Amino acid sequence: MSAATSTTPAAPAAGRERPAATQTAFWPTVGALLRKELLVELRTLESVPAMSLFALSTYVVFHFALNRGSVEGDLAAGILWVTLLFAAILGVNRLFVADADQGGFDGFLLAPVDRTALLLAKVLTLLAYLLVLELIAVPAFSILLLGAPIGPALPGLIATLALADLGIAVIGTLVAALAVRTRARDLLGPLLALPLFVPIVIGAARATEPLLVSAHRGEPAARWLATLAVYDLLFGLIAYALFDFLLED
């Protein structure tokens, strides 16, 4: 028999007397799932190009529709975050489609693995998508809509993006897992996600607003960064508690 290379004994709940099947170690499982996710996306290019193109074309539309040389402050922050959020929803909607349509869920459920590994791998996948999206969308936003160069605002903006992305990725994964097994998954995903994303947009836009004022560029509002962090933590715990049940029959 082939060796079970990276395994640790499973940890059954107290009171279970029967020895568990050997459970595959957590981090190699996350690594295998993440590698698979990225390979599938690289081959299909279904999510990231669509997200990026959506963001780019939305900024172009805003550029012409607003009919002004530049935007700043609260208007700029609103445009930046609403666009990023809607682009993210495109990725959220596709997150579990290959698993649902090609039997990947069943393949995963048959393996002796901690199911939280799938949650973490999907969150990391969505974070990777958002990172690529923002590498394209933020410079485009700066060129098309911002009057002043975005460089000085970058440290604060990166902190805000990181906290907002984490929340979007966790909530997006939770909602995608819930929606994907329904017939109306393309509708249900955004309908469930948008209300949950509202606090993230509010927090991220308020935190970003002082960074995008050309005359008196400030720091991101610590209060709003803290709000984003608490929201991330809250939904991280909810996702951890609920994810197993979403995979169940």
Next chain:
Amino acid sequence: MTTPAVEVSGLVRRYGEREVLSGVELALEPGRTLVVFGPNGAGKTTLLRVLATLLRPHAGTVRVLGSAIPEEDWAVRGRVGFVGHEPLLYRELTARENLRFHARLHGVAEDRVRELLDQVALTERADEPLRTLSRGMVQRVAVARAVLHEPELLLLDEPYANLDPAAIELLAPLIGASCGCTRVLCSHDPSGGLDGADVVLGLRAGRPALLAQAGTLAPEDITELYR
């Protein structure tokens, strides 16, 4: 006394209000083969998915490899190999990438992937995306996936459906009667299905219509189920 590999009593499974399985009883000793016959919609696939821990029973007791389902399904995962109607493989990945992925989930060494690709005669096509392979080839990869971790129990839902005689012969050591595993196999082929069967269960509209030792049955008894 040996613990049965599969023990089912009073199993009920519903989809919505509709009972897909009702009153199913069976016991299968380790190393033996149960073949399940029945017309389309009889509940064969549902029974296999319950035994694989992919569906929960709604009533009755189910024990697989000594563990109660669903209470102890964590103890069964990784000890069961499942071949269903879907290959449970990603079309954009190659056969090798798919098997490597499942090998990592099961903690199986890389050598086993190469060994199985060789056994299912797909080494030469192993690095092509699955979507470019024929259905028969994909089925061979699906069988390789199911036996990758050398399961104790094989759950096979019409495993030879897309295969030519040469491929069936190729897969015999992996999922055939000589594989040494306990097997539960769904089939529509009365004569072929009885080959290698120890016990036969016939289902009709989700209810058991026949449960007998295979040696006591003729293909005509099976054909009767479909009328």
